[in-house]
Amino acid sequence: MVHKKLLSWVEEIKNLCGPEQVVWCDGSEAEYGRIMNKMVEDGMAVKLNQAKRPNSFLFRSDSSDVARVENRTFISSKNKDEAGPTNNWIAPDELKKTMSDLYRNCMRGRTMFVIPFSMGPIGSPLSKIGIEITDSPYVVVNMRLMTRIGSKVLEALGDAGEFVKCLHSVGAPLEKGQKDSTWPCAPIEKKYISHFPDDRLIWSYGSGYGGNALLGKKCFALRIASVQARDEGWMAEHMLILGITNPEGKKKYFVAAFPSACGKTNLAMLIPKIPGWKVECVGDDIAWMKFGSDGRLYAVNPEAGFFGVAPGTSMGSNPNAMMSISKNSIFTNTALTEDNDVWWEGIGYDAPKGRIIDWTGAEWDRSGKKLAAHPNSRFTASASQCPVIDPEWENPQGVPISAIIFGGRRAGTVPLVYQARSWRHGVFIGSIIGSEVTAAAIGLKAGVRRDPMAMLPFCGYNMGDYFEHWLELGRKRDASKLPSIFCVNWFRKDENGKFIWPGFGDNSRVLKWIFERADGEGQAIDSEIGFIPADRAIDLSGLNIDSKMLKLLFRIDVNEWREEIESIREHYKRFGSRLPKELLEELNLLDKRFSRNK
Ligand code: OXD
Ligand code: MN
Secondary structure, eight states: OOOHHHHHHHHHHHHHHOOSEEEEOOOOHHHHHHHHHHHHHTTSEEEOOTTTSTTOEEEOOOTTOOSOOGGGEEEOOSSHHHHOTTSBOOOHHHHHHHHHHHHTTTTTTSEEEEEEEEESSTTOTTOEEEEEEESOHHHHHHHHHHSEESHHHHHHHTTTOOOEEEEEEOSOOOOTTOOOOSSOOOOGGGOEEEEEGGGTEEEEESOOSHHHHOTIIIIIIIIIHHHHHHHHTOEEESOEEEEEEOTTSOEEEEEEEOOTTSOHHHHHTOOOSSTTOEEEEEESSOEEEEEOTTSOEEEEOOOSEEEEEOTTOOTTTOHHHHHHTSSSOEEESOEEOTTSOEEOTTSSSOOOSSOOBOTTSSBOOTTSSSOSSOTTOEEEEEGGGOTTBOTTTTOTTOEEEEEEEEEOOOSSSSOSEEEOSSHHHHHHHHHHOEEEEOHHHHSSOSEEEEOGGGOTTTOSSOHHHHHHHHHHHHHTSOGGGSOEEEEEOTTOBOTTSOBSSOOGGGHHHHHHHHHHHHTTOSOEEEOSSSEEEOTTOSOOTTOOOOHHHHHHHHOOOHHHHHHHHHHHHHHHHTTGGGSOHHHHHHHHHHHHHHHHTO
16 A cells, blocks of 8 residues: 555654554455454453354443543534534644644554545545544444445555545553553543544544544534535534335435434334334435436445434334344443343343343342443444335435435424425524533533534534525525425423323324425425425324314414524524524514514
């Protein structure tokens, strides 16, 4: 291999970080087995019951390293204004200096792995290559399931191909003879998840967990890719991709964006409750989309695996996810049963008899005072193991998108589903989605946390400009070929605080209406907020829901919307002069429609 730039970067990092040895990952099964076995030997991983869960492993993280760390995540653009009001910013020179000091000899006593990886099918015009340098063997095995890695990527890169530089260290150098911990990492104030969009560069230090460390996922495929997408005229979005087929065999593809913890993985693999309909999964977290020469929008899933939240995943809520993780999987921070299988709250059955080891490695007290699995415990599995993986999921051209769905977790105000009047109105809807937060959960003020397009923690530049990018993409296009845009809310509650809509497989009823609307059919009525399903336009056959509750599900309450409009005005203030005027116009139009109905 004579990719001079790559070789000299690897040499530079080796000199900076001072590892004991350097290993170039070939991505083979044998390599995966070797690294896993070594981690089992070193006590970092537990090999699970081979009969129950073949070739699967459990890891337990340090209790200080259990999730993405948004307050330690930085977008280090040239100036603060480019990072915008929603990102943490440190000047690039200053951040590089601080981090270079941390990186100096930080891999002492460790192996430095070089992982060539492709986001998207190798060689697809929509794909991009990254190289992750890491001192974490846990990262290597996860990257092998989550992306396409190894020699074939180097071949595709050739001797001058472009790549995104992704540098990662757990930030825990080893002195001679020092025993390693089972989950090495640095204390919180030394953790940095840094992005240098102008250099297409990611520097991550101090954390080994999920999106902080598997740099192909949120760091590259969203934060850096969103900047590349802006510059190159495409879209990098926090969206699942699903294919849906009606009983006549007609198929459409939808993408959907929801803030974290709204059940994206469940929707992506849903088993419809309405007879004759079928849903297949292209991806559960990220979509890269580009307009084709036919004027339609095409999407690929840049990832090759699922990194899903375990608690709550069961044969009831998501049988396809459960089957995807029946073998060849990695679990992080779940509980361990006496017969060496995994268990978590909401798995659908009580913890088996015998000793249960909780996610901290201690014996679990069955009184239930503490959770056995961490709420953000995860499974990692290859997408190819999903029983409903879409036959086109690796099509290098992507799949044509007919509908874009936005959603959030709202107890009131937002009806089960409504449709935007236009692309511009759809961008407005995307820009205001959010979920209610309870004060206790994350120490925030209770209320709606707006999470525009579910990209708040993932947009690599000023979100005002990001809205403009969305608007601009629609402006240039033949409106008849643009996907229709919808908003859904599965989480509306009645006056007793109970969810009205059953969700899960019944969400297919809403997908059916969206399918019909995208087909130019499906009955709708014009409301103040957009098109809502006409009476009986949603297929409720076989569902027992009383008409009062149904009404509540679709209620558009003037007072609630007045409050909503005020809250959107507050939200928009954040973006100052970078907020596109079209979005303010859409808000004023909405305001006017409600004023007429005073
Ligand atoms: C995720 C997230 O982990 O969106 O996918 O937080
Ligand atoms: Mn996500």
